Amino acid sequence: xxxxxxxxxxxxxxxxxxxxxxxxxxxxxxxxxxxxxxxxxxxxxxxxxxxxxxxxxxxxxxxxxxxxxxxxxxxxxxxxxxxxxxxxxxxxxxxxxxxxxxxxxxxxxxxxxxxxxxxxxxxxxxxxxxxxxxxxxxxxxxxxxxxxxxxxxxxxxxxxxxxxxxxxxxxxxxxxxxxxxxxxxxxxxxxxxxxxxxxxxxxxxxxxxxxxxxxxxxxxxxxxxxxxxxxxxxxxxxxxxxxxxxxxxxxxxx
Amino acid sequence: xxxxxxxxxxxxxxxxxxxxxxxxxxxxxxxxxxxxxxxxxxxxxxxxxxxxxxxxxxxxxxxxxxxxxxxxxxxxxxxxxxxxxxxxxxxxxxxxxxxxxxxx
Numbered sequence: 001x002x003x004x005x006x007x008x009x010x011x012x013x014x015x016x017x018x019x020x021x022x023x024x025x026x027x028x029x030x031x032x033x034x035x036x037x038x039x040x041x042x043x044x045x046x047x048x049x050x051x052x053x054x055x056x057x058x059x060x061x062x063x064x065x066x067x068x069x070x071x072x073x074x075x076x077x078x079x080x081x082x083x084x085x086x087x088x089x090x091x092x093x094x095x096x097x098x099x100x101x102x103x104x105x106x107x108x109x110x111x112x113x114x115x116x117x118x119x120x121x122x123x124x125x126x127x128x129x130x131x132x133x134x135x136x137x138x139x140x141x142x143x144x145x146x147x148x149x150x151x152x153x154x155x156x157x158x159x160x161x162x163x164x165x166x167x168x169x170x171x172x173x174x175x176x177x178x179x180x181x182x183x184x185x186x187x188x189x190x191x192x193x194x195x196x197x198x199x200x201x202x203x204x205x206x207x208x209x210x211x212x213x214x215x216x217x218x219x220x221x222x223x224x225x226x227x228x229x230x231x232x233x234x235x236x237x238x239x240x241x242x243x244x245x246x247x248x249x250x251x252x253x254x
Numbered sequence: 255x256x257x258x259x260x261x262x263x264x265x266x267x268x269x270x271x272x273x274x275x276x277x278x279x280x281x282x283x284x285x286x287x288x289x290x291x292x293x294x295x296x297x298x299x300x301x302x303x304x305x306x307x308x309x310x311x312x313x314x315x316x317x318x319x320x321x322x323x324x325x326x327x328x329x330x331x332x333x334x335x336x337x338x339x340x341x342x343x344x345x346x347x348x349x350x351x352x353x354x355x356x357x358x
Contacts, residue, residue: 093264105278183307220313
């Protein structure tokens with residue numbers, strides 16, 4: 001969720017003490033993020049059950065899919081449109097998962113060579129592990145940050161998903177507890193850190209408007225997919241481009 | 255398609271996307287256009303999901319307890335509150351408004 005820049009410098013080697021401190025900082029940050037992120041697995045578990053998934057299906061989503069945005073989108077679309085909306089739900093989950101491709105590309109030099117290591121790293125390649133990793137400076141601290149965040153969230157998220165699913169099962173009507181509003185707030189909270197630049201804000205507003213206008217016209221799930229075209233069109237032609245881009249180099253910071 | 259098939263298809267697809275990143279040469283992301291579209295795609299989908307999750311009830315647009323709940327959530331995000339605080343606050347606001355009968 002943090003804006004990552006590929007030109008970030010890394011410290012290749014340093015005094016022994018400094019390196020150890022960097023690794024310790026990475027470990028502490030990773031554990032903090034893992035704890036905070038894991039906690040909201042409860043809301044995912046409860047929402048999934050409220051949307052018509054059984055406890056096993058809910059747990060499989062967290063075990064295999066393990067990428068929060070896609071998971072919330074998938075159960076949200078099925079919750080609104082039922083099994084008929086399954087193709088749209090799958091497409092929404094996959095499109096939201098596309099950003100993980102970019103994360104994998106950024107993490108691959110951090111993880112290092114070797115097919116086995118990379119295959120092992122792939123499931124843990126998510127917003128948080130990438131962000132914590134790239135916030136570190138030394139290659140070793142970046143590796144530590146990635147693995148502790150990724151594996152830590154994996155363990156916590158799956159545990160809380162199960163708890164939420166079991167809890168959701170006994171709660172009854174999710175609207176009584178405001179779970180539908182919680183889902184909307186969850187999407188907003190995932191979106192929020194990405195709304196720093198003018199282009200992103202414009203795309204967000206336009207996509208929300210498109211999805212709202214199309215809701216009475218299309219079957220549930222499709223309005224969200226059509227709204228994704230806003231991103232493709234704006235991104236392709238680079239409309240609402242950051243003003244910084246047209247200035248002379250050095251005149252403004254991105 | 256059964257619900258189980260949908261779950262497995264979507265989950266394995268998302269897992270494959272994560273793996274794909276490690277196979278794609280880094281030069282692809284250096285090109286500004288794919289990088290830009292990837293970033294904006296996430297924004298557009300999340301924004302559309304916020305709208306639909308807040309306003310849609312089946313094929314209808316409805317203004318109910320979810321709207322004030324989302325406004326509270328936005329206010330808390332402005333105040334830099336954590337994800338968990340924001341999500342719980344939204345649920346509490348909607349639940350209270352319904353309990354009091356002030357909103358559907």
